[in-house]
Amino acid sequence: MGFEFEFSGTGDARRVPVYGCDCPACERANRDPGQARRACSALVKAGGYTLMLDAGRTDLCETFPPGSFQAILLTHYHMDHVMGLFHLRWGAKHTVPVYGPSDSRGCDDLYKHPGILDFQTPMVPFTTVNLGPLKITPLPLNHSRPVLGYCIEHQGKRLAYLTDTVWLPESSLDWLCEHRPDVMVLDCSTPPKPEPPRNHNDLTLALELVNIIRPGRTLLTHVGHQLDEFLMMNPALPNDVGVAADGMRLEMS
């Protein structure tokens, strides 16, 4: 059995293609929509339960009719991770529980006018909770806002979802080394940068984290157009590291 993990979006805040950009990666995505990257998000499915991980896709209402998911779990309140909620909240006849980090600001007027969104008590770092059949452990990340990554566990299989982050706080790194994930989904927004990156991993930091944590397999997400262009020229990655794509599914069993 186990669980299924589906990437519903793998792009950075600019998405791919970038509006008006004619770089090779954006031109490829314009020619072939299968290469486009929407807002970074995912669906986790187990035993008839579906959890939506981040809600930045603006077509949530059109794509996921009521009943398509039972709850939403947010990493943080940056617009590219919550934009879809601004329409979803005005839905009728049902409510949607929303879990996420402690962040008093939220995003624009989401807290003031939650509509059908039922914001839950904030998640507490390293305190495991059950959402449906899934065991979720929140892990603090390094970013310009309060962000939580999540270790998702079901029937002995572990997937760690770690975006948006630059490197990792020591406490989360230690936890992941002690609870080695079968799959790690990791923020890697840009190609290697000359200076230390801010807010998001470049490829150098991401691969260093893979070497320390040594998950069974790593998939890079939150990918920007410049990383896509870099990978078109330099496709070689370690054997256990891949690049996520919109629509990619992982069977965790």
Next chain:
Amino acid sequence: MGFEFEFSGTGDARRVPVYGCDCPACERANRDPGQARRACSALVKAGGYTLMLDAGRTDLCETFPPGSFQAILLTHYHMDHVMGLFHLRWGAKHTVPVYGPSDSRGCDDLYKHPGILDFQTPMVPFTTVNLGPLKITPLPLNHSRPVLGYCIEHQGKRLAYLTDTVWLPESSLDWLCEHRPDVMVLDCSTPPKPEPPRNHNDLTLALELVNIIRPGRTLLTHVGHQLDEFLMMNPALPNDVGVAADGMRLEMS
């Protein structure tokens, strides 16, 4: 010649269909996408110049490639009128001038991270400016945030775009009576309400305003699903009043 006005969206903040709603209006819009109402917005075209009026549609990048419009004019910074900017701002290689009311808050981090958006000095009520070949006069409206309506004039033809508003400030009402528009596009979000409406006109207030201002023709916009349902049962409106629809075009000549 004159100018062309195209409704790119005519819905209220909930849009039509409302997510998960099975009222007759939402069911109709689900069956027939031509009856759907997107975020309230419009395009104004004259002599090769295109002005985008509000930017709430989330598919701006996909629908309007760079060069499709020369500037954006905002009525206000509520999410349903600016949401499309959160993607548009990350575009490449060109800038977009954005005009609008004075509002120190803006929306989320738009001012902090404007990207390609070039926010202009705020519009001043009753002070006419030229945007391309269009003469634009900002008119204060009544809403829960600073909002400006606009009288758009070109070659002697006048269109007043008045949303979001409940009734009108005395000064704007006087101005409109003195400068009777050929076409008035007016906020009418709901069917007649038992209590005085807040923030948006109901049909009662909208028709009273038509009687006072007496424009050549009035088109109601910012329409919610309950007004659509009401109009399915009560389609009779005064001869000079119609209901806008997504995609509707007016030739102002």
